[in-house]
Amino acid sequence: MSKKTIYLTIDDAPGMHFTSKVDYLKQHNIPAIFFCIGNLMAKRKEEVVAAIHKGYVIANHSYSHPHFSKITIEQAKQEISKTDDLINEIYLLAGVERKHYWFRFPYGDKGDKLNGYVLPSPKFYGDWFRKPDLKRKSAIQDHLKQLGYSQPDFSNIQYAFMRDNQLFNDIDWHWTFDIMEWATLENKPTFGVKDLKSVLARMEENTPLDTRGKTGTEKIWLQSNSPEIVLLHDQDETTELFYKIVDKLLELPIEMVSV
Numbered sequence: 001m002s003k004k005t006i007y008l009t010i011d012d013a014p015g016m017h018f019t020s021k022v023d024y025l026k027q028h029n030i031p032a033i034f035f036c037i038g039n040l041m042a043k044r045k046e047e048v049v050a051a052i053h054k055g056y057v058i059a060n061h062s063y064s065h066p067h068f069s070k071i072t073i074e075q076a077k078q079e080i081s082k083t084d085d086l087i088n089e090i091y092l093l094a095g096v097e098r099k100h101y102w103f104r105f106p107y108g109d110k111g112d113k114l115n116g117y118v119l120p121s122p123k124f125y126g127d128w129f130r131k132p133d134l135k136r137k138s139a140i141q142d143h144l145k146q147l148g149y150s151q152p153d154f155s156n157i158q159y160a161f162m163r164d165n166q167l168f169n170d171i172d173w174h175w176t177f178d179i180m181e182w183a184t185l186e187n188k189p190t191f192g193v194k195d196l197k198s199v200l201a202r203m204e205e206n207t208p209l210d211t212r213g214k215t216g217t218e219k220i221w222l223q224s225n226s227p228e229i230v231l232l233h234d235q236d237e238t239t240e241l242f243y244k245i246v247d248k249l250l251e252l253p254i255e256m257v258s259v
Contacts, residue, residue: 014036023242062105110137118174157229
């Protein structure tokens, strides 16, 4: 069986155990992009510098991790710019050229009043699905563009649900598969993902559900030959799960590569 290509992205870094997680990935020769929260980077600059020296890419995940649909456009711009300045400072401290200007919204919320629920067809606006605020979205996307941000060419990713909803047209990154270990922290876990066992089981499901909406009827994840953008998190509360999840990824018929 041929191996799928995987781009591993890790949100919410740098947590308390960031260095240990970086070292575990490095030990297994796994590349990853860390979408970092500014107020956490400000506390752990030297750890982030060390991660850069080990070959890991540091990307922007806002300064305080808000829902962008719940803040003003000016606040959204500040969340992005303040973190951008900090990343520039850290790359300067590392003595490494910053080559990538990549951004992911917290919760996948583009600030368009959809709160991250972005996969239903843009042509359908029922009572349960709010029409996006395109003016807000455009203003935030324009700000990212002005700062030099871009999204890599993901033309090799074949999923219609990503293209039909224009998630490769914007500057920010989304994902094709969310491991959803964060759900184990909820009082009522989303999709019943409540513990390590259910997290690992989800990683072998044929049709894993997506919190952003419906992916349609096409074959996805391990059923598909398409490359994947995988979402994992660096959260203090799920640290023990992190290593088991990485071990599971290593067991699957996938190859984790640099973007």
